[in-house]
Amino acid sequence: MAIDLYYTPGSAPCRVVLLVAAALNVQLNPHLVNLRAGEQLQPDFLKLNPQHTVPTIVDDGFSLWESRAISRYLVNKYGGDSPLYPTDPKARALVDQRLDFDIGTLYPRFAQYFYPQIFAGASADKALHGKLQQGLKFLNTFLEGYKYAAGNEMTLADLSLVATVSTIDAAGISLQEYPNVVRWFELVKKTAPNYEEANGKGIQEFKALVKNLMPKSEL
């Protein structure tokens, strides 16, 4: 039975779940949620997720939200002994560290810098820009000597971080100062299963949204 996924394609957290499902060959039954129309605030959706966020999944009556929690659940339930989330405690801890860095540091720094500019017409804030650059520098350092984000194999860390890094790239923020990030980004684009369908399409939607909302002088 397919798992219901409530999502919006431009959203980075939703693309994490699409990438993980593709890597595990797990079938999803997609339901588009139009956030700008407030569909996430409808009573039926609030019954599934009182926090009214996408992505949300419903697996045989079990409702779950938070993209990285969903990702871990999908591997735990459907991944068998998938290397995406290794069972060795140290290897798993490294994946968790990268996942927590992504959701707790890198993505919020991007969001704090960029979203006020496109959604509220704010001008670019130098201090917030510096914080984002520092986040990218951290990632560049973590990748030193590693093929993938947490070792020599692709893990949940890569599928999570690539949704963020591709969003940063699509926002027109250069990655060129961070050669390990550029090298890793190219590798993940080529090797993540069904990358174009799972992430590339949503990135195109995100780019269109940015183009639509960004003050013309900034483009």
Ligand SMILES: N[C@@H](CCC(=O)N[C@@H](CS)C(=O)NCC(=O)O)C(=O)O
């Ligand atoms: N930490 C959450 C973030 C989810 C989130 O904030 N999603 C946004 C779209 S990117 C959303 O659903 N916003 C609608 C709302 O909060 O009402 C995750 O990773 O799933």
